[in-house]
Amino acid sequence: MVKFAILGFGSRGQMFGSIIKDDNDAKLVAIADPVENNRERGKTAYGLTEEQCFKTADEFFKQGEICDAVFICSQDSQHYDMVIKAMHLGYDVCLEKPAAVTIEQCESIRDVANQLGRKVVLTHIMRYTPFYSCIKNLIATGALGDIVTINQTENIAYWHFALSYVRGPWRKMEDSTPTIIAKCCHDLDIFMWLMNKKCTAVSSFGKLFHFRPENAPEGSAYYCVDCSPEVREKCLYNSYKIYPERMKRGVVGGTARFIGRDIVEVIDNKEDVISKCAYHAGNNAIDNQVVNLCFEDGSTAHLTMTAFSDDCYRTVKIHGTKGEVYGNFDEGILYYTPFGQKTVKIDTNSKEYNSLGVNLSGGHGGGDTYLYYDFKNYIIGKSQSIARTTIDQSIESHVVGFKAEESRKNGGVLIKIGE
Numbered sequence: 001m002v003k004f005a006i007l008g009f010g011s012r013g014q015m016f017g018s019i020i021k022d023d024n025d026a027k028l029v030a031i032a033d034p035v036e037n038n039r040e041r042g043k044t045a046y047g048l049t050e051e052q053c054f055k056t057a058d059e060f061f062k063q064g065e066i067c068d069a070v071f072i073c074s075q076d077s078q079h080y081d082m083v084i085k086a087m088h089l090g091y092d093v094c095l096e097k098p099a100a101v102t103i104e105q106c107e108s109i110r111d112v113a114n115q116l117g118r119k120v121v122l123t124h125i126m127r128y129t130p131f132y133s134c135i136k137n138l139i140a141t142g143a144l145g146d147i148v149t150i151n152q153t154e155n156i157a158y159w160h161f162a163l164s165y166v167r168g169p170w171r172k173m174e175d176s177t178p179t180i181i182a183k184c185c186h187d188l189d190i191f192m193w194l195m196n197k198k199c200t201a202v203s204s205f206g207k208l209f210h211f212r213p214e215n216a217p218e219g220s221a222y223y224c225v226d227c228s229p230e231v232r233e234k235c236l237y238n239s240y241k242i243y244p245e246r247m248k249r250g251v252v253g254g255t256a257r258f259i260g261r262d263i264v265e266v267i268d269n270k271e272d273v274i275s276k277c278a279y280h281a282g283n284n285a286i287d288n289q290v291v292n293l294c295f296e297d298g299s300t301a302h303l304t305m306t307a308f309s310d311d312c313y314r315t316v317k318i319h320g321t322k323g324e325v326y327g328n329f330d331e332g333i334l335y336y337t338p339f340g341q342k343t344v345k346i347d348t349n350s351k352e353y354n355s356l357g358v359n360l361s362g363g364h365g366g367g368d369t370y371l372y373y374d375f376k377n378y379i380i381g382k383s384q385s386i387a388r389t390t391i392d393q394s395i396e397s398h399v400v401g402f403k404a405e406e407s408r409k410n411g412g413v414l415i416k417i418g419e
């Protein structure tokens with residue numbers, strides 16, 4: 001029986017809690033979270049006792065080493081302190097992405113993990129999905145030849161961007177991480193993992209294009225409660241509509257804080273940033289950015305991140321010297337064309353690719369569950385998935401992301417990496 005603790009029992013923490021609950025060979029033995037509602041959930045939904053529910057990670061750490069490994073699911077800026085303390089106490093760690101908020105902190109996590117011999121897995125869940133694992137396997141067989149370029153688009157969705165990056169925990173980059181890290185460290189990780197080469201240079205353009213005061217609808221107020229019904233009716237980001245509607249379909253990143261609260265009351269009372277106009281929310285997260293990467297052999301990759309899509313989905317196209325493959329991650333379908341031959345349609349939702357029979361419509365296309373089982377196998381020394389890499393490799397994509405942000409801030413200047 002593998003025993004886990006979860007530090008930060010919000011949206012992601014509770015998601016991992018549910019996966020552990022469904023695993024007969026594992027047990028959740030402690031959680032830490034300052035929010036009483038979340039600790040109550042630990043007791044009522046996960047069978048924990050009062051003594052197993054700590055108010056903070058530090059209170060949990062005071063107990064010494066009381067389980068096999070910890071999940072760190074607190075907010076971005078809290079990761080560094082928690083992961084360093086956990087590793088020094090002897091814990092292996094499943095660490096939510098982004099690993100930390102600066103390159104220096106990321107590199108320090110990597111170095112401490114190596115010095116102490118701790119197993120640290122970042123939640124780069126995209127690579128664990130049947131969709132991306134299938135692409136990785138296709139590349140590994142040589143079916144595509146040498147990979148020359150990858151083109152990926154991260155369509156965040158206008159409503160998701162507003163919930164998480166205009167009025168959510170990632171709205172101010174200085175309090176969390178640059179958007180290209182917060183949202184796209186997955187995409188950059190996919191590039192690094194599929195290419196399996198060193199990235200030597202990066203350049204990036206982008207800005208906060210839309211969610212700015214000058215784009216506020218005519219006649220709008222600073223708070224939704226003060227807008228006229230006519231203005232509200234026309235506004236895509238009317239809080240009274242967007243929050244209840246979206247949360248009915250499931251909790252989207254950064255909205256877990258409203259579970260058990262009356263959203264209308266929160267907005268009426270101007271209690272939270274969600275009550276503010278989406279054009280006056282004090283946000284600076286980038287809503288449109290492109291990144292170009294150059295690898296050691298001259299191969300390339302390009303990422304487009306945009307808030308402006310109707311739904312959230314990723315599309316990817318990979319060009320090799322012998323073939324190409326493209327697909328829509330959310331559909332789980334790939335189209336593979338060996339040059340000069342017919343296109344083959346690959347359905348990665350099928351049992352052949354989804355060996356655990358995971359529900360692929362939630363949990364990041366099955367990535368959360370596949371990552372969990374691979375992490376557990378890692379700490380008990382069992383088989384390794386194709387997705388697992390060392391902490392050194394996992395941190396590389398974060399470095400690329402921070403360098404991309406440096407480029408963006410400097411007007412797209414070329415930044416060399418590793419010099």
Ligand SMILES: NC(=O)c1ccc[n+]([C@@H]2O[C@H](COP(=O)([O-])OP(=O)(O)OC[C@H]3O[C@@H](n4cnc5c(N)ncnc54)[C@H](O)[C@@H]3O)[C@@H](O)[C@H]2O)c1
Nearest residue numbers: 008010011012032033056057073074075076096123254256
């Ligand atoms: N892997 C992914 O695809 C993915 C997706 C979404 C979010 N994330 C990352 O996961 C992390 C958590 O995101 P979330 O959406 O669950 O946020 P959340 O706000 O719902 O959860 C964070 C929890 O940490 C708790 N917390 C605060 N201080 C604490 C302390 N001192 N000790 C213990 N707990 C404390 C908060 O009360 C909160 O419940 C973030 O870093 C986020 O970037 C990753």
